[in-house]
Amino acid sequence: MSANKKMLTREINFTLNGSPVQVSVPVAENALIMLREELNLTGTKYGCGEGECGACSILMDGESVNACLMFAVDCDGREIVTVEGLAQDEVNDQLRDAFVEKGAVQCGFCSPGMMIAAKALLDKKPNANRDEIKRGLEGNICRCTGYVKIIDAVAAVSGTNQ
Amino acid sequence: MSEIQNYETPNSVSEAADILAKGDVTILAGGTDLMVQVDAGRVEYKSTLMNIRRVEGLRGISDEGDHLRVGALTTITDLLESDLIAEHGTILTEAADAFASVQIRNAGTIGGNISNASPAGDTLVPLVVLNAEVELASKPNGSIVTRTIPIKDYFTGPGKTKKEDSELLVAVIIPKPAAGFVSTFDKFGSRPALDISTVSVGLGGVLKDGALTDVRVAFGAVAPVPLKATATEAATEGKKLDEATIDAIAATAKDEVNPIDDVRATAWYRKEMIESSMKKVLRHVSK
Numbered sequence A: 001m002s003a004n005k006k007m008l009t010r011e012i013n014f015t016l017n018g019s020p021v022q023v024s025v026p027v028a029e030n031a032l033i034m035l036r037e038e039l040n041l042t043g044t045k046y047g048c049g050e051g052e053c054g055a056c057s058i059l060m061d062g063e064s065v066n067a068c069l070m071f072a073v074d075c076d077g078r079e080i081v082t083v084e085g086l087a088q089d090e091v092n093d094q095l096r097d098a099f100v101e102k103g104a105v106q107c108g109f110c111s112p113g114m115m116i117a118a119k120a121l122l123d124k125k126p127n128a129n130r131d132e133i134k135r136g137l138e139g140n141i142c143r144c145t146g147y148v149k150i151i152d153a154v155a156a157v158s159g160t161n162q
Numbered sequence B: 001m002s003e004i005q006n007y008e009t010p011n012s013v014s015e016a017a018d019i020l021a022k023g024d025v026t027i028l029a030g031g032t033d034l035m036v037q038v039d040a041g042r043v044e045y046k047s048t049l050m051n052i053r054r055v056e057g058l059r060g061i062s063d064e065g066d067h068l069r070v071g072a073l074t075t076i077t078d079l080l081e082s083d084l085i086a087e088h089g090t091i092l093t094e095a096a097d098a099f100a101s102v103q104i105r106n107a108g109t110i111g112g113n114i115s116n117a118s119p120a121g122d123t124l125v126p127l128v129v130l131n132a133e134v135e136l137a138s139k140p141n142g143s144i145v146t147r148t149i150p151i152k153d154y155f156t157g158p159g160k161t162k163k164e165d166s167e168l169l170v171a172v173i174i175p176k177p178a179a180g181f182v183s184t185f186d187k188f189g190s191r192p193a194l195d196i197s198t199v200s201v202g203l204g205g206v207l208k209d210g211a212l213t214d215v216r217v218a219f220g221a222v223a224p225v226p227l228k229a230t231a232t233e234a235a236t237e238g239k240k241l242d243e244a245t246i247d248a249i250a251a252t253a254k255d256e257v258n259p260i261d262d263v264r265a266t267a268w269y270r271k272e273m274i275e276s277s278m279k280k281v282l283r284h285v286s287k
């Protein structure tokens, strides 16, 4: 987007994966571009750019949102967690192992978004059953696995047998 | 012009109204409609972009005695998780439950859904059924003026409402329905989660001895604005909801709508869907 070059910018401060950051962003730029291009955190993926696929999911103050629909300036003052920030997370350690064990990763493009969505779900409902897991992941598209293995992986962490 | 010259983050309704009074402002709430519409070239930014997410007191649901007050920044997730909404407006809980994905529900606001004024906006049909009103605030002569408009009269066309550019939608007022009020929402899209409704049907009324009174019916995505279905309401009022009556009401509903063909569905299909959806909601409430 060349128009962004001359767009009005705003300096914002927020917590990113536990550390304070300060960055100047064009006011109409989305948080996904800011994360990937200005802050070089490329774990968060660009899939559709319009809220349909969930590859760009991040946590904002603990709730999952699509970074592609979020105005970067809106990160000001908030706590943002990307998939990189889950590296030291206990729930995520279990999710990662379960995804590997259940074969829930093929090309891997959806996996960062799936991790974020699954983490947001399990923080709210640690014992989520399969229906709740399906609901929790409905904003995340996977073109490879057919979902069953992904649901199996999250179910292994929540410990559900329903 | 699509060049943004000012970015404003008001902290109060009063500050927001001052900014609006200067004119040429694009309001940003959750951004889930705005970002997509700008990217697709359907909307251009005005010279001021005003982010209202930090405005105090615009988020949340409160019990005000005979009505509920829902702040414009209340998210779809907030609606879904609210006990007050579940108690007094089940239909809105059901619509929030059928709304997009977790991520969209966490960002999208009720004020944005109403202001976007899509005939397929999923909170609109429930709000019509609940006889809701929208509250608008502006500052024409330096002091705050508010007015309320019944939601059934609020929409004037796709993307169009009676709100003036100088006004901010601050809240939705939902009168508490009478005891025995039941309501339900049915949405049909081609994919359950993220799809924009092809048609939706809302039904409410006071249920007694198998019949509904004070009947309210609304349809979404079959007309340029959410449709209050007065003929279908009349056909339902006070009648015992047996299978034959349900069939007759559904036939009235089918006749009452005059939808269009578009990329999501043909007019014929929408009429069929209204009929079957109408049966579904009638059976659901009469159970």
Ligand SMILES: Cc1cc2nc3c(=O)[nH]c(=O)nc-3n(C[C@H](O)[C@H](O)[C@H](O)COP(=O)(O)OP(=O)(O)OC[C@H]3O[C@@H](n4cnc5c(N)ncnc54)[C@H](O)[C@@H]3O)c2cc1C
Binding pocket: A050, A051, A052, A069, B026, B027, B028, B029, B030, B031, B032, B033, B034, B035, B036, B052, B072, B073, B098, B099, B100, B101, B104, B107, B108, B109, B110, B111, B112, B113, B114, B115, B116, B120, B121, B122, B123, B167, B168, B169, B170, B193, B194, B195, B196, B197
């Ligand atoms: C993938 C996807 C799926 C979706 N699924 C659904 C769905 O299932 N059902 C559905 O109904 N919608 C759906 N939507 C549309 C959208 O998410 C909703 O309409 C949402 O409620 C908009 O709220 P927002 O806060 O994000 O609005 P924004 O994008 O911030 O604003 C929308 C419009 O309203 C104006 N506005 C916002 N707040 C105010 C205010 N307080 N006063 C005056 N003007 C205001 C803005 O200027 C803008 O024109 C979907 C969108 C996407 C991208």
Ligand code: FES
Binding pocket: A045, A046, A047, A048, A049, A050, A051, A052, A053, A054, A055, A056, A057, A066, A067, A068, A069
């Ligand atoms: S890239 Fe954001 S939802 Fe697809």
Ligand code: FES
Binding pocket: A104, A105, A106, A107, A108, A109, A110, A111, A141, A142, A143, A144, A145
């Ligand atoms: S593993 Fe390829 S998209 Fe999900």
